[in-house]
Amino acid sequence: MLHDSLPIAAIATAQGRGGIGIVRVSGKDLASVISAVCRLAPGASLQPRHATYLDFIQADGSLIDRGIALYFQAPHSYTGEDVLELQGHGGTVVLQMLLQRCLEAGQQIGLRLAEPGEFTHRAFLNDKMDLAQAEAVADLIDASTQAAARSASQSLSGAFSQTIHDLVERVVQLRMLVEATLDFPEEEIDFLEKSNARGQLQQIRDALGTVFDQAAQGALLRDGINVVLAGQPNVGKSSLLNALAGADIAIVTPIAGTTRDKVSQTIQIDGVPVNIIDTAGIRDPSEAADEVERIGMERTWQAVENADVVLHMLDATRGPTRGDEAIAERLPGGAPVIRLWNKIDLSGHRPQMEQLPDSTHIYLSATDGVGLDLLRAELLRIAGWQQTGESIYLARERHLIALRAAREHLDVAAELAARSDEALDLFAEELRLAQERLNSITGEFSSDDLLGVIFGRFCIGK
Numbered sequence: 001m002l003h004d005s006l007p008i009a010a011i012a013t014a015q016g017r018g019g020i021g022i023v024r025v026s027g028k029d030l031a032s033v034i035s036a037v038c039r040l041a042p043g044a045s046l047q048p049r050h051a052t053y054l055d056f057i058q059a060d061g062s063l064i065d066r067g068i069a070l071y072f073q074a075p076h077s078y079t080g081e082d083v084l085e086l087q088g089h090g091g092t093v094v095l096q097m098l099l100q101r102c103l104e105a106g107q108q109i110g111l112r113l114a115e116p117g118e119f120t121h122r123a124f125l126n127d128k129m130d131l132a133q134a135e136a137v138a139d140l141i142d143a144s145t146q147a148a149a150r151s152a153s154q155s156l157s158g159a160f161s162q163t164i165h166d167l168v169e170r171v172v173q174l175r176m177l178v179e180a181t182l183d184f185p186e187e188e189i190d191f192l193e194k195s196n197a198r199g200q201l202q203q204i205r206d207a208l209g210t211v212f213d214q215a216a217q218g219a220l221l222r223d224g225i226n227v228v229l230a231g232q233p234n235v236g237k238s239s240l241l242n243a244l245a246g247a248d249i250a251i252v253t254p255i256a257g258t259t260r261d262k263v264s265q266t267i268q269i270d271g272v273p274v275n276i277i278d279t280a281g282i283r284d285p286s287e288a289a290d291e292v293e294r295i296g297m298e299r300t301w302q303a304v305e306n307a308d309v310v311l312h313m314l315d316a317t318r319g320p321t322r323g324d325e326a327i328a329e330r331l332p333g334g335a336p337v338i339r340l341w342n343k344i345d346l347s348g349h350r351p352q353m354e355q356l357p358d359s360t361h362i363y364l365s366a367t368d369g370v371g372l373d374l375l376r377a378e379l380l381r382i383a384g385w386q387q388t389g390e391s392i393y394l395a396r397e398r399h400l401i402a403l404r405a406a407r408e409h410l411d412v413a414a415e416l417a418a419r420s421d422e423a424l425d426l427f428a429e430e431l432r433l434a435q436e437r438l439n440s441i442t443g444e445f446s447s448d449d450l451l452g453v454i455f456g457r458f459c460i461g462k
Contacts, residue, residue: 007033007081008114008122009102010460011095018090023098025084026077026119029109034084036105037098038069046071046084056086056098064101065094079119080126117458124443124455131443132161132399138458139222139394147271148221151394155218160393161442163211170204171435178428197427198417205410212403215395217386222394224266224273225383228303230331231313232323233281236342239366240313241265241278244375269376272385277303282327307335309382311375316341316349316363336382340375342366353378402437409434 007027013020025033034046039055046052048071056064067088077083086098103111117138124134136155143149154160177197229237245265263278280296304310310331314324331337339361344351351371354361360378364371413430416423 006110006112007106008118009099009106009111010114010119011099012085012119013090013095014459015092016090017092021088021090021095023086023088023095023102024114024119025086025102025106025111026079026081026114026122027109027111028074028082030071030082030084030106032109033102033106033111034069034071037086037101048073049076056088056101058101059104064097065089075126075128078128079122080128081122114460116460117455120458121455129156130158130161132164132441133158134443134455135396136160136394139396141459143222143394144224144266144273145221145268145271147392148273148394151218151221151392155393155395160215160395163393164438164441167204167208167211168435168438170200170207171431171438174200174204175428175431175435178424178431182424182428198414201410201414201417205407205414208403208407208410212400212407213386215393215399215403216384218393218395219397219400220272220383220385221392222396224275225308225379226275226277226306227309227311227379228277228279228300228307229311229313230279230282230300230304230327231340232315232321232327235281235313235315236366237278237281237313238263240311240340240342241276243366243369243372244274244276269380270385272380272383274379277307279303282323301330304335305332309379310335310337311340312337313340313342316343316347336360338362338375338378338382340364344370399441402441406434406437409437 005028007025007030009023009025012022012024034040036059037056038046038052039057039061040046046069051068051070053066053068055066056069058064065088067086070085070087072078072083072085074080074082086102088094088098103113105111120129120134120137123129124131129137133156136152140149140152140156143152174197229240231237241263244267246267264275265278266273266275268274279300282297282300312324312328312331314320328337337359339359341347341349341361341363343365344363345365345368349363351365351374352363353374362371362374362378364375366372409430413427413434416427416430
């Protein structure tokens, strides 16, 4: 990502047709762009933060579109720079024409096309938001559930950042006490006892543990879990997908091997996104009807390898077969496996869940929907979801890594504090490292490479 201060422009609305489309320009000295693109009365100008209905024009004065022009003067804008937003009709061609006209009019000031995420990147660089808030912008756009959207909004408002700042402040206060003691050793003060350093450290560790739990729940809301349905042909995998989705997503017939490729559908369970992947039935490759079915089975095993949870589906009317046992032996040991006994409406079993020492078994009917609540509850339990009234921050994996690393440094500091005052210098160093990892969440300590990765994943125009 470029780091120059030249003005930038881009279409800020999604691709495709729509009622309204927006072209956004950000930078310094936008007067030349405004006068060239907007048809204003002689001597008139755009008033900051006031909407003006006018013509958007070409260089020869011909009409491109009619719409609303909004001008935000620095620093009172999204990016912290001067910002011009031209709101016209949302046709693909007309927006491209308007963007091209802005770029032509801004050549003399170096106006260029914005890179993905560059508007938000500038907002971060101009202290309009910190890094966690900037990431929440993208998370709010990508939220797949209402719960995820609410949590993203909370992070965007600064709630998560403020919690991290509070933790950092407490670490800093403790560091100050340690550093002061190191600077004046002649006082011979029993620092750890008289300043209650151990007690302060434990309070920080407890607070960090709470934040980590809330962030972990938020990460689950953001990313969800990948659940793969695996089993022999005609055990009811596609019927289960349809039952969980509440719609006819997959084709269901009595013919074995109907599903030839992966069929995916994202559902919500208590607000948590669950990506259900139905796969081709697994049987001995020599029994496959054709090459297409063999390829489908290979893709099934690829999906199983990448699953967070595997649902091994069996037919309760016939009990375990040699084919079922062969599938069970090949399932990888990394992801949890739930044995689903389907068709209990025909077998006479009652819906139930059995927790055996080596596996979990659930009896259900995909046709009647009986026992599905048991499956939903078990998936949430495996995912680690806890329905609480506490705030949840839509955290990312890098946030969890930073929080986990900070916790490890504080754990080491606690071990050092338990020994004696002789390890105060090491104690202080662990506190410094914990502070550094916490600061990386909000961007107070972040490398340019990290910033490039984060903002590069944004859409253009944001």
